Amino acid sequence: MNLSIVQPVCLAVVKDDKAWLWHAQFGHLNFEDLARMSHAGMARGVPQIKHVNELCDSCLSGKQKRMTHGGRNYFLLLVNDSTRFMCLRLLSSKDEATEVIKHFQAKVETETGKKLKVLRTNRGGEFTSVEFGRYCADEGAERHLTAPYSPQQNGVVERHNQTVVGMARSKL
Incomplete structure (x- = not known):
């Protein structure tokens, strides 16, 4: 049997976009409201939001509606x-x-x-x-x-x- 050791690879995703960082820091606030905050000058340092219609995977999984467990309330x-x-x-x-x-x-x-x-x-x-x-x-x-x-x-x-x-x- 011929075995070789392979170097581990990290599959972590890094988002360099500051808007995603602000989205997470504000408790996954929707991008439309972040854009409104940015344009109104309600918070210092909030970048211009260009992707108002993009969706966050964490938001989708956390906010999806679930069915009850077969009528078990x-x-x-x-x-x-x-x-x-x-x-x-x-x-x-x-x-x-x-x-x-x-x-x-x-x-x-x-x-x-x-x-x-x-x-x-x-x-x-x-x-x-x-x-x-x-x-x-x-x-x-x-x-x-x-x-x-x-x-x-x-x-x-x-x-x-x-x-x-x-x-x-x-x-x-």
Whole structure:
């Protein structure tokens, strides 16, 4: 076998055009507004913009509209406080949360051999329902509810074998 070592080649693209630099520095402001700023003298040093109709790849990929994930408008985030392990589940409606938690708990307890001790959730209706309360009582899991309107309590605390559950509407 005859092998030869090849020198690596950098494929980075460098844009020498100052307008692209200003476009990026102004948070990917569109070129039409940059041209207006330049002509009105609103900012010092902004060059004359000649390519008002050009498109930036980063702007295109960052601003494109995305379809929802098959009608899944909510997500449920499960976090183990002691290991920092996180699991995200997409939900069509909030009432699916209890079933997802049941399946997740069964899976994790089987894999780790440890029992869920504490379950901390926000005060969403899916977590304060009678059904969910009965489930936690049957499982022997202590329930902790965060104070109303206090998302800062959803952070990780220094308590072992605790699972934090949060739910939010996705913006996808």
